[in-house]
Amino acid sequence: MLSRRILLPAAAALAVFVVLQTAISAELLNAYQITILTYACIFVTYALGLNVIYGYNGQFSLGHAAFYGIGAYASALVTKIVFQGNPLSFPLALAAGVATAAAIGYLIGLPILRLRSDYLGIATLGFGIMVKVLFDNADKVIPAMGGARGLTGIPKLTSFAWAFFAAAAAVILVRNLIYSSHGRAIVSVREDEIAADAMGINTTKYKTLAFVVGSGLAGLAGGLYAHLYVFLHPSNFDFLKSVDVLMVVVLGGLGSMTGTIIAAVGWVFLLEGLRIVLPQEFLDWRMVIYPLVMIIVMILRPRGLMGGIELGPLKPGKVVRRLKAALVPASGKEA
Amino acid sequence: MDLNAQIVYFLQQVINGIQLGSVYALIALGYTMVYGIVRLINFAHGDVFMVGAFAGFFAVSVLGLSFLPAIILAMIVSMVLGVTIERLAYRPLRRAPKIAALITAIGVSIFLEYFTSLNFVFGPNYRTFPRPFEVTSWNIGGVAISNILVIILGVSLFLVVALQLFVTRTKVGIAMRAVSFDHDAARLMGINVDTVISITFAIGSALAGAGGVLFAIAYPQVDPFMGIMPGLKAFVAAVLGGIGIIPGALLGSLIMGQAEVLTTGYVSSTLRDLVAFGILIIVLLVRPTGLLGKSGVEKV
Numbered sequence: 001m002l003s004r005r006i007l008l009p010a011a012a013a014l015a016v017f018v019v020l021q022t023a024i025s026a027e028l029l030n031a032y033q034i035t036i037l038t039y040a041c042i043f044v045t046y047a048l049g050l051n052v053i054y055g056y057n058g059q060f061s062l063g064h065a066a067f068y069g070i071g072a073y074a075s076a077l078v079t080k081i082v083f084q085g086n087p088l089s090f091p092l093a094l095a096a097g098v099a100t101a102a103a104i105g106y107l108i109g110l111p112i113l114r115l116r117s118d119y120l121g122i123a124t125l126g127f128g129i130m131v132k133v134l135f136d137n138a139d140k141v142i143p144a145m146g147g148a149r150g151l152t153g154i155p156k157l158t159s160f161a162w163a164f165f166a167a168a169a170a171v172i173l174v175r176n177l178i179y180s181s182h183g184r185a186i187v188s189v190r191e192d193e194i195a196a197d198a199m200g201i202n203t204t205k206y207k208t209l210a211f212v213v214g215s216g217l218a219g220l221a222g223g224l225y226a227h228l229y230v231f232l233h234p235s236n237f238d239f240l241k242s243v244d245v246l247m248v249v250v251l252g253g254l255g256s257m258t259g260t261i262i263a264a265v266g267w268v269f270l271l272e273g274l275r276i277v278l279p280q281e282f283l284d285w286r287m288v289i290y291p292l293v294m295i296i297v298m299i300l301r302p303r304g305l306m307g308g309i310e311l312g313p314l315k316p317g318k319v320v321r322r323l324k325a326a327l328v329p330a331s332g333k334e335a
Numbered sequence: 336m337d338l339n340a341q342i343v344y345f346l347q348q349v350i351n352g353i354q355l356g357s358v359y360a361l362i363a364l365g366y367t368m369v370y371g372i373v374r375l376i377n378f379a380h381g382d383v384f385m386v387g388a389f390a391g392f393f394a395v396s397v398l399g400l401s402f403l404p405a406i407i408l409a410m411i412v413s414m415v416l417g418v419t420i421e422r423l424a425y426r427p428l429r430r431a432p433k434i435a436a437l438i439t440a441i442g443v444s445i446f447l448e449y450f451t452s453l454n455f456v457f458g459p460n461y462r463t464f465p466r467p468f469e470v471t472s473w474n475i476g477g478v479a480i481s482n483i484l485v486i487i488l489g490v491s492l493f494l495v496v497a498l499q500l501f502v503t504r505t506k507v508g509i510a511m512r513a514v515s516f517d518h519d520a521a522r523l524m525g526i527n528v529d530t531v532i533s534i535t536f537a538i539g540s541a542l543a544g545a546g547g548v549l550f551a552i553a554y555p556q557v558d559p560f561m562g563i564m565p566g567l568k569a570f571v572a573a574v575l576g577g578i579g580i581i582p583g584a585l586l587g588s589l590i591m592g593q594a595e596v597l598t599t600g601y602v603s604s605t606l607r608d609l610v611a612f613g614i615l616i617i618v619l620l621v622r623p624t625g626l627l628g629k630s631g632v633e634k635v
Binding site: 060111112114115116118119121122123125126127129130133134136137148239243246247250251254284285287288290291292294295298299302303 | 370374376424427428431432434435436438439441442443444445446448449450452453454563567570571574603605606608609612613615616619620623
């Protein structure tokens with residue numbers, strides 16, 4: 001049975017959606033503002049994927065943008081080639097993006113998840129750069145992918161509603177996964193892989209599971225991104241895009257869904273807000289202010305804004321809380 | 336192409352690879368020393384390299400200095416920058432989770448890139464680096480060897496040997512190795528850990544500055560974003576050779592240089608990063624601690 005703890009915030013989220021959607025329908029917001037709102041929702045989905053991999057499972061990834069890109073290209077190709085731009089097929093195109101990203105996540109995850117901490121980060125970084133090079137050269141094999149010229153002619157199918165409900169579905173999925181027994185196994189790998197192994201947890205299986213779920217969410221976000229901006233270029237999925245999302249997950253607080261949501265939305269709004277607030281001649285300062293904000297937040301709150309704390313319906317249930325209380329000294333140590 | 340021409344072509348590529356690898360080595364040394372001592376991937380290192388190249392640029396074009404004073408000036412500027420970054424951004428996070436320092440390093444990197452692209456600093460455009468000496472080249476059996484190659488190789492080898500001697504033979508070098516082994520034990524032995532870390536950043540950044548000038552002489556162009564790719568590749572080279580190991584950084588860099596140049600020469604320049612990072616992933620899977628790294632059981 002759903003308690004009030006879940007129903008009230010769900011109703012609040014729905015209310016926020018209704019207000020924003022009404023504003024959009026009544027044309028109170030311009031196209032640019034709608035795009036930013038939609039992109040914020042996409043970024044939440046994208047960042048939640050990395051939070052599963054790094055925040056909850058502790059597997060350091062510097063190549064998350066590769067899966068974002070794979071999802072984007074796969075779903076764009078499905079829409080363009082298979083369905084010839086038919087809007088009714090949009091869910092299928094998104095599903096294709098998720099499936100491709102998750103499948104490649106599985107194939108890559110199996111060998112490289114044996115690596116630990118920084119070495120895994122470097123291997124995923126290398127993978128991310130390799131995927132970008134492949135996108136750059138893909139037109140030699142599949143001309144429709146456009147290579148370094150970019151993939152054009154994607155129909156604009158992503159609306160605010162699509163992005164919002166995709167993000168909501170991602171939140172529900174991650175919440176239910178993390179507070180299930182599988183989720184506890186995933187978190188135990190982060191806390192201490194050797195101890196988890198000794199307790200009979202199949203660490204390889206759970207590392208791969210987290211990696212596949214995280215890659216799949218990135219693929220979903222990628223598919224939405226492709227059909228929002230209707231143009232894909234390999235440079236949209238370079239190393240800096242992996243860094244952006246890592247930064248959002250860390251700034252929000254590792255292993256906190258609330259933190260990821262706040263940081264993802266905050267990050268998109270900060271970057272776009274500076275564009276509006278700064279006078280024309282200081283527009284170049286935007287990219288100077290943003291790393292400074294990042295450095296200051298890290299120095300003041302090294303564990304991120306939320307530091308592993310959840311709010312409202314994202315808080316763990318009674319059983320998990322009781323278990324956590326028993327484990328307090330183990331959590332929060334260095335990754 | 337007949338066989339003879341093919342051999343000459345191959346040797347020429349190898350020579351070009353050595354030149355590129357030597358520059359990577361100077362950057363990789365800074366990465367490997369800093370990682371060895373504070374276990375931090377110092378993403379801002381590539382940007383210290385960029386600032387070094389610009390310092391060399393202004394030394395040559397504005398101050399009219401010759402090669403040696405220009406490279407020394409660039410090393411000093413980078414050294415000051417590296418130590419300042421460590422003091423302001425990394426030291427407050429010494430006891431924080433490692434990821435906080437890493438994100439800060441990325442923040443410093445983005446800051447340096449975009450701050451220096453502002454018009455009153457360096458500006459966002461490419462600038463041509465004036466060569467501080469005449470370029471001559473000798474033809475040895477059809478293979479062209481320029482004085483640029485000789486200078487780059489000479490400077491890099493000199494600095495690598497000097498660094499290796501410094502780390503193994505001097506008191507400060509021994510202190511460095513002690514700190515990289517165990518911060519707390521080193522502190523108990525009376526070593527001032529903060530000073531040793533500052534010295535490490537100073538040396539690593541100075542080497543990156545030298546690398547920046549040499550890179551700009553070999554590929555005569557400077558811009559605020561020039562540090563990103565060489566920085567990443569040098570780091571990969573350090574990992575390839577075994578991070579924390581000075582000869583490993585040199586070996587890894589030479590391999591990266593060859594991989595890149597040979598792919599460009601024989602396959603396609605657009606695929607060179609694919610090969611370079613492919614080698615990295617394979618080496619990591621087979622020997623996670625790098626080619627010269629000691630494989631050991633991770634302590635719990």
